[in-house]
Amino acid sequence: MEHDGLATDEVLFDVSGEQPHDAADARLEAQLASKPDGPPPYLSPSSSSTFNSCQKRWEFRYIHRLADPPGEAAIAGTFAHHVLELLMEEPGPQRTIERAKAIAREVWPQTAELDDFIALGFDNDEQRRFRWLAWTAIEGLWKLEDPSTVIVVANEQKIDAQLGGVPFRGIVDRLERANASNDAPLIVSDYKSGKAPSARFADGRLEQVLLYAAAIEASTGERPASARLLYLGQNIIETKVTETAISTAVGALGDTWATLNAAVENDAYEATPGPLCGWCPYAGECPEGLAELESRNASGRIRSSAPSLKFLNATV
Numbered sequence: 317m318e319h320d321g322l323a324t325d326e327v328l329f330d331v332s333g334e335q336p337h338d339a340a341d342a343r344l345e346a347q348l349a350s351k352p353d354g355p356p357p358y359l360s361p362s363s364s365s366t367f368n369s370c371q372k373r374w375e376f377r378y379i380h381r382l383a384d385p386p387g388e389a390a391i392a393g394t395f396a397h398h399v400l401e402l403l404m405e406e407p408g409p410q411r412t413i414e415r416a417k418a419i420a421r422e423v424w425p426q427t428a429e430l431d432d433f434i435a436l437g438f439d440n441d442e443q444r445r446f447r448w449l450a451w452t453a454i455e456g457l458w459k460l461e462d463p464s465t466v467i468v469v470a471n472e473q474k475i476d477a478q479l480g481g482v483p484f485r486g487i488v489d490r491l492e493r494a495n496a497s498n499d500a501p502l503i504v505s506d507y508k509s510g511k512a513p514s515a516r517f518a519d520g521r522l523e524q525v526l527l528y529a530a531a532i533e534a535s536t537g538e539r540p541a542s543a544r545l546l547y548l549g550q551n552i553i554e555t556k557v558t559e560t561a562i563s564t565a566v567g568a569l570g571d572t573w574a575t576l577n578a579a580v581e582n583d584a585y586e587a588t589p590g591p592l593c594g595w596c597p598y599a600g601e602c603p604e605g606l607a608e609l610e611s612r613n614a615s616g617r618i619r620s621s622a623p624s625l626k627f628l629n630a631t632v
């Protein structure tokens with residue numbers, strides 16, 4: 317099942333497929349959620365993706381600030397990102413699988429103590445399965461590259477730039493150079509722990525890293541040569557950062573920003589019911605979502621494991 321280029325499978329397993337839980341971006345969202353009412357002060361990839369997926373969902377999250385607690389896949393993805401960030405801060409020769417395992421063991425208690433993780437209510441077996449899921453993502457980096465050879469410029473680089481008049485913020489997982497030379501081309505890389513998209517949807521997914529590249533160029537004057545999505549354990553999706561590619565991505569961001577501000581000004585948010593309603597934490601507050609769930613449930617077009625079905629059951 318697909319909805320705006322997003323497969324439902326990816327909602328189940330992808331910390332970034334459904335943008336609200338992009339591992340790094342989520343921290344920006346927490347800052348944004350603390351701002352007073354009114355138009356957002358900036359646009360992040362998560363906010364933009366949520367708005368384009370369903371304006372009403374965006375309203376629930378960013379205007380009414382209803383909770384959207386991360387699920388198992390999002391927490392596992394955040395844990396994997398953290399381990400890889402610390403690994404890539406090590407000198408090249410020390411970026412081994414053994415070191416990654418040691419880091420994972422060191423930082424695991426931080427995840428185990430999270431309220432969101434505790435709320436999952438996992439028993440010991442389920443916790444083991446969770447750690448295996450996260451480790452599979454971490455170990456998947458070695459399927460894509462030899463981390464010891466990466467020339468890291470920055471990890472978890474915060475970016476804040478005006479792109480086509482839009483205040484844009486994000487966090488780049490990794491900025492690197494193509495080789496050890498100081499003037500080697502820059503590369504923007506973003507880790508993904510979810511399912512890699514089919515070729516049909518790859519361009520849409522690359523928009524996020526193209527915006528990161530545009531923001532890096534805007535703040536440093538140096539345009540990265542390429543932007544990549546590292547789908548851990550699967551493949552790398554990459555694009556050259558050309559003037560046309562940046563212009564297209566920034567233009568789309570501007571369109572989203574204009575539509576979003578008009579929606580806020582008019583207090584009018586369009587609901588886009590579809591497969592993702594089954595995974596929307598606000599479906600219980602949303603008549604369109606409940607109707608969609610009812611329809612899908614009646615016709616067998618929704619998995620019995622879709623978490624939002626609980627809202628449907630609560631209304632009968």
Ligand code: SF4
Nearest residue numbers: 370373593596602605
């Ligand atoms: S339930 Fe569906 S239509 Fe309603 S806010 Fe969520 S995604 Fe949008």
